[in-house]
Amino acid sequence: MTLLALQKNSTGSWKSNLPVLWLAVFLCCASYTMCMPFLPVYLLRELHVTQADVNFWAGITFAITFMGSAVMAPYWGALADRVGQRKMAMRAGYGLALTYFLTGVCQDVYQLLLVRVLCGVIAGFVPACLSMASSSLPEEKMGWGMGLMQTSIASGTIMGPLMGGYLSSWFGMRASFYVGSAALFIATTLVILIVHDASVITKGAREISSLLADLKKALENRELLFVMAMFFMVQTCIMLIQPLITLYVGQLMDDMGDAAIKMSGIIFSLSGFTGIIAAPFWGKRGQRFGYVRTFCVVTFAAGFINLFQVFIADVWQFAAIQFVYGLFLAGAVPNINANLTRVTTKEMRGKAFGLVTSAQQFGGVVGPLAGGFLGTYMSTRYVLVITGCILICVAFYSYLTRVRNAAEA
Structure with missing residues (x-):
């Protein structure tokens, strides 16, 4: 054809x-x-x-x-x-x-x-x-x-x-x-x-580049490496708490039965609602004020909100904090994705998206392992606080290495 x-x-x-x-x-x-x-x-x-x-x-x-x-x-x-x-x-x-x-x-x-x-x-x-x-x-x-x-x-x-x-x-x-x-x-x-x-x-001979070759190519683009690192960190923070939430809800409700499962379903659904509500808003802010600058704002705000997890006393307070947390974190991925198209050429776009996907998936490996390990030795509320601290560090790193340097250049 x-x-x-x-x-x-x-x-x-x-x-x-x-x-x-x-x-x-x-x-x-x-x-x-x-x-x-x-x-x-x-x-x-x-x-x-x-x-x-x-x-x-x-x-x-x-x-x-x-x-x-x-x-x-x-x-x-x-x-x-x-x-x-x-x-x-x-x-x-x-x-x-x-x-x-x-x-x-x-x-x-x-x-x-x-x-x-x-x-x-x-x-x-x-x-x-x-x-x-x-x-x-x-x-x-x-x-x-x-x-x-x-x-x-x-x-x-x-x-x-x-x-x-x-x-x-x-x-x-x-x-x-x-x-x-x-x-x-x-x-x-x-x-x-x-x-x-x-x-x-396209029929005929095709050269399928290896992952190692793609990584070597990516090392020549420092901005692409930054995007990969941010995808990895955001996915790690998302997955760090996912294996723990259902059990944590059961602990807050003093019930590991059907009521806890239903409530956990409602809390997990909040991320979908926040994505529909907030992602387009933060995407427009990124286009207007800069993708990395907006990424810094949403990751800092999400991390700061998560610090309040240490004070919660019931499941409804936990749900409220998760909702506000999600409203900010929903802006992270759209702005990283948009920044990816800014820092790569069309010729390497497919390769770049493949590498970013791998970085995101490796975040999905590290997050649950770290969450499961930390959850074995400390209360889930402190794991949530650690997640907030990581996001705040990501925001400061992004600001100091990208936004401030660009302003001074």
């Missing part, structure tokens, strides 16, 4: 592609947040991990998935250039559906660990869908269409924990994994049957 034919097909198919891709991303994100935030309770209730060890195993099971994804992301990205994103979506979607089903039938923590490794290795459904959306959208609809796709991620983040909390209390915790598996199967099937992959695939 010629480039002209592909462009014609793209123009005619985006109206049918976009709703299906939106629904597929929504179902994938809802499936994830329906199950994963409650994994620590699943370890306690269904896999009979002791209370003393649950923080450790929660951190390990979260981190191992991100490790697999970080290692495999460059390979899947290179393969997608040859076979197309539609086939990558099929591989990842059906593969994730299988891993969710297997998680529901696990009988001990070692089986769960193996399934989580497999989940990380085959992940990549949402990036493939976003790539297909961007390939099929006409240029004049690109900003609107990709903004619409971002709402599917936020909406899934809102609905998933709510559905997971009630499914777990009504039908048992394993039911959430089975429903998540079915949702992913349906989403993938819809993409295969309806979506046309409009990406241009």
